[in-house]
Amino acid sequence: MARILLVEDNEMNRDMLTRRLVRKGYEVLTAVDGAEGLAKAASERPQIVLMDMSLPVLDGWEATRRLKADPATAGIPVIALTAHAMDSDRDEALGAGCDDYDTKPIELPRLLEKITRLLDGAAPSGA
Template identity: 55%
Template sequence: MPDIVLVEDNEMNRDMLARRLVRRGFFVRIAADGGTGIRMVEEALPDLVLMDMTLPDIDGLEVTRKLKANARTRDVPILVLTARAMAEDRERAFAAGADDYDVKPVDIDRLLGKMRALLERKAS
């Protein structure tokens, strides 16, 4: 069962996505802000992080930078999720160290495909 950390401040988005992932066999840990997300990833070393870009304390791009700069967490794949669908947002996510990027509202089949690809890449 893949272990996922979902860093999302919007309660409705967080609950909806977590329920959908659990039904598909994922173990989901939830962080509602960037600081909690950093601590949770450092402690759990999950298989994958789903990272919202817009968070209340530390934005998702800065959290991504911090996790990728940390030798303990740098190999944990991070998939950035955002309602920002502009090309420059995608570029900023990858520049921060994201391994992939997807837009909201979430298309669960597309997201699962991206998640599986990152999990397979990490396993190999």
């Protein structure tokens, strides 16, 4: 099963989503801010990144831009996770280089579908 990097600063959200993804058979790595997320993406080479957009140190938008600008990590799909549910927020996340977008609170079946689609190399679905 695929290795997922979850970049999320909220401990409760991080723990809950990690447990749910592990139960589905994924290996989950975690980072608590954008800078740590970039470092882990480079060193651990996950198959996909779930990126909270409101992060300390380096926000998810900038972390994604840097991830996609680095040839070593540019091919890793990124799904933006955010409580911001406006179309403009989705557009901003996609503009930063995210491959898809999902809103909080997380609906696991919808997120799993997006993860599967991106791991299979298909086009993003939107929120």
